[in-house]
Amino acid sequence: MARIDIDGRIHEVRNGDNLLSACLSLGLDLPYFCWHPALGSAGACRQCAVIQYKDAEDKRGKLVMACLTPVADGLRVSLDAEHAQKFRADNIELLMTNHPHDCPVCEEGGECHLQDMTVMSGHTFRRYRGLKRTHNNQDLGPFINHEMNRCIACYRCVRFYDDYAGGKDLQVLGMHNNVYFGRFEDGALANEFSGNLVEVCPTGVFTDKTFSAHYVRKWDLQSAPSICVHCGLGCNIAPGERYGTLRRIINRYNSEINGYFLCDRGRFGYGFVNSPERIRNPRLKGYPDITAETAESHFRNLLKSPKPAIGIASPRASLEANFALRRLVGEENFFLGLDDTEHTLLNAIAELMLDGGIRSPSLREAEQADAVLILGEDVTHSAPRLALSLRQAARHASFELAGTLHVQPWQDAAVRNVDKLASTPVFIAAICATRLDDIATDTYHGSSEDIARLGFAVAHGLEPSAPEPSGLSDSVQTLAASIADSLKQAKRPLIVSGTVCASLAVIQAAYNVAKALPSANKQLTFTVPECNSLGLAMIGGRPLSQAFDRIGKGLTDSVVVLQNDLYRRAPSRTVDLFLQLTDHVVVIDSLENKTAEHAELLLPASTFAESEGTLINNEGRAQRYFPVYPQAEPVRAAWQWLTSVIEDCQWQHHDQLTDACAGAFPCLADIVQAGPGANYTVEGSKIPRQAHRYSGRTAMRPEVSEPRQPQDNETPFAFSMEGDTEQAPPALLPVVWAPGWNSNQAINKFQQEIGASLRGGDVGVRLIEASGSLPWFGDIPAEFAPSPGRWRTALLPHIFGSEELSLHSPPLLERLPPFCVLLNPLDAEALGVEAGDLAEIDSLTGVAAMKVPVQIEPTLPLGLLAATAGLPGLQAIENGAEVGLKKVNPGAPL
């Protein structure tokens, strides 16, 4: 720590930090634009000027930029000195010379950092009378608006987009006061993290286009702390609602997971909540509109069949909902609702995490890795936010080298100037090229067997007692040795694997590598497909195929399907047959899907935005989400439908269900700590979901009146603006706001230190700490040998094409990957197929031959046929199937 003097008061601050960050950590107000806690200092905007004195005698001092000034013992500065204050006011006057002052029509208005900093700096009167420079705006695609006239040239957008997120298509163009931040030409921003521009931009240049479509001011949104449901990482989000529709998602800071940034699927995939496909009413076959009470009694009656009903659970439903289903049908009749492969993989991952003895890192810890091996994943598509963290980990060596030159990590440009001289070992073994290849030291492309074999070889290279694959080629042996060598030298090596390869061997190989690593701080992380995949595996249950067997053998005649479209889990023909043979199908879900179509009784379930629950992310962290707004009857939370029909149910409230779930499984005992219960109050009142400026409450309805606000008996939040937020733990605040800080950058006021945990602790509780040890896995697959004339299918996840819920968000549909299958160039040549030609795929289960355009992928191994997982139109392609392929001659009927 360093003792520094700020305006005559002594403060203890972290040595080596920059003065701006230190001041903000101390809670002092100092305006800034170009500095960002995650992006470091740039020194461009000159807004954080302070006076620095040489010593105690120095009366005059000199003007310095706080963001570029390292703190050290004895530093003496003034924020309040008249000259510093005048400079900051004059500087913002300059920044504003070209700003259009269009706040009333700007969507940033009311949460604008530029507004806040202008007020803070004291610039109130405009002297500039010249013309303002103007720009043309660009169409940047379905996610982001572009209004360049508002730009104050802080350079944050390009520093985030290009430098931090690895984007290529957003640049600074032009010069002097005509600098332009945009693309070379109109077109959708290609980077998967483009949405963060909305929050990184301190003014209204980049705003959320999906929010524009139903815009309201920030203070008119109702919010609650929530968790992203679009992948298994559990990023923290702050959804906003008005008039019963979900309007937008913004980042909710959690230092251990998402920090300041979300991926575009998490930010823009929320449209499913407002979708016309939402199931709004209970439906009984033949009786389209029934009341919730009627539905409930039918549900109860269906369960009275002499044969026990079976329940099919869901990796996208909360722990509590799954647990209630398990109690309803009994452990014997509880099926996880995963296909056999995924079931096996998730069970294996859960076992490795619980008993494997290797730490499962948070994203923050992953970001601090000094060597990375990715085994089988294209992380940008399977767990997007993790890819952003790995991109930062890849800079580890740069930070180290910069350190030897006495360059601090926050001196961003200086660190980047040595990037080319330093190389952090990042190895990526995947089926074909991935979006992180640009940071990779080396890449390997192979089938799942070959990826697993490489992993086993690395493990053996690290630790001779680990089983060794036989018959490896020289090149693979060399690569494995080089990977092993790099990992061995690392202090915090990280192994990343997951379910993308649909291969148990890949997961076991990843474990062998991690187990073989000598470092005490080694880490092993697995991506999982859905928001509660790991939670479901931790509850445990039977695989879906056994449910099909039960019906097939006539052991049961009724099934309750919880938030699960079985057609995404098994071939259509199998599911068709299963549903036909089942006399009574009850489906609880939020969106229409093929399974819901077959329901005898369809019960409308609320989404994450209207309900509460606990999810377990891939790290093993339990986190609670809370309803943002009340669900409109007769929609109910899935757990409510289920508990309403449990005989003699003791669980009237969600907290009781959480408690019971925690009590039923030792590994879930700590989930009660994931968030406070409904009884939690601050000074006797609940935490308000609405800002204190929330407007129009008496005029929101056709009749001007103010009925009693809906009551929330399940959570510590109120659907109201009344209540005390000052003493609420920051981790429980729906949105961040502090006097003078109306933008998201108010987060500064809620952190223990800039960039560190929230005061009161980050949200969530880790359920799994490294313990135990498992023996080496030795089931090493043989090398993949393509059979002549046959192709093995490989499904590759895509951030915008593969996830079930976000496919109901119209903006995302504009960003779907191309409808095609991928082939190795030699395979294509052998078939006589060129890029864009149609090929016919046969031997698919349950469907006639499909005709799909072919694209050539040079990095795809021979004998594989790759396609985007879950992409509409390609869903009939199963992973790992063997198919035939032939060229469709032009002119042949489709």
Add this chain to the structure above:
Amino acid sequence: MENVTKPLTKNINPDRVFTTLADYECSGGYQGLRKAVKELQPKDVQQWVKDSGLKGRGGAGFGTGLKWSMVPGIDTPQTRYMIANADEMEPGTFKDRMLMEQDPHQLIEGLIIASYAIQANIAYIFLRGEYHLARQRLENALQEARAKSYWGEHILDSEFSLDIILHTGAGRYICGEETALINALEGKRATPRAKPPYPLVSGLWGKPTVVNNVETLCNVPHILNYGVDWYLGLGHGADKGTKLFGASGRVKRPGLWELPMGTPIREIIEEHAGGIKDGYKLRGFLPGGASTDFLLPEHLDVAMDYEAITKAGSRLGTGTLIVLDDKTCPVQMVLNLEQFFAQESCGWCTPCRDGLPWTVSLLKDIIAGKGRLEDLDTLAGLTRMLGPGNTFCALAPGAVEPLQSALKYFREDFERYIVKEAA
């Protein structure tokens, strides 16, 4: 050798088109290099240059030998870069152009010796894109010099090897700023870098890098060839050696002359430039290019050296005078300069990017008769706002120097526009 008094221009002869390699060698060319690589250790070369008192001729006047000696760890093999800053783009300045067009080998020899002194194995000449003739002659001279083993592998059979790359810029004034130049060489936007770290520690591609002005490097062969004592005898005052001084504007013979450091301004204007043109009177002058403060006729006897000019309230800068006569409007002259600087701002930091266009806008208003008296306070405030330490690099502080001194010395010219219109 004692009679060599104009080392930089001794080969530049109106009878020649330009100095060829043979001409250059004839007059002692590449002897300095021979001495350096054959007889001296790199540290010795640094010491010679340090002892000579040579200061950077690009404008800032930092000690050249001192700069070289700050390059860390030259005893260990590591990539280091030497860069000749030939991006001469200061309005009114054309000294490097003459040196490169007329005697290209002089720069090349200086560059090789400097590279040897810091043990750099790659050297760049970052040349202003518009200097086509200089490019041709440098390219040609580089080929000639390479053929004679003055650069390349094992220079003159020594252990030292050097590769030289001639790079032409795309025409940005900011590339004269050494870190912006480095970014431009790397193919990035020509935006200055934050210091520290200084290029000496982490420069081109993160490696230790020295950037020296063309004229600075041109001094080096002679210091090696003729010795430190000879060099010390060349200056008139506190500063050592000779310098190219120039004059433009309404003087009888605009041009460039190599003169001892410390030559009085009066001698340059009245003797070498032949005095002010008939019918005109001297009103003032910018002593060191467009980004220096005006001085007045009362300053004519000030010596052209770093300290004396600073004391008089301006900077030696590039040492090329721009003369203001009594029939040229100082307000319009300043507007012309500020338009240049506003145009050439890289756009990185706020005061420069948004402040300079405001000065242009106010000056235009004043000239168009739309000015107000309080605009002069705004202008003066802007010159303080854009002053040293407030901006990211030295462009804006230099840019406002002519404006701030014009407001001081020629206020009545500004007021005349405003008051006349008001009346």
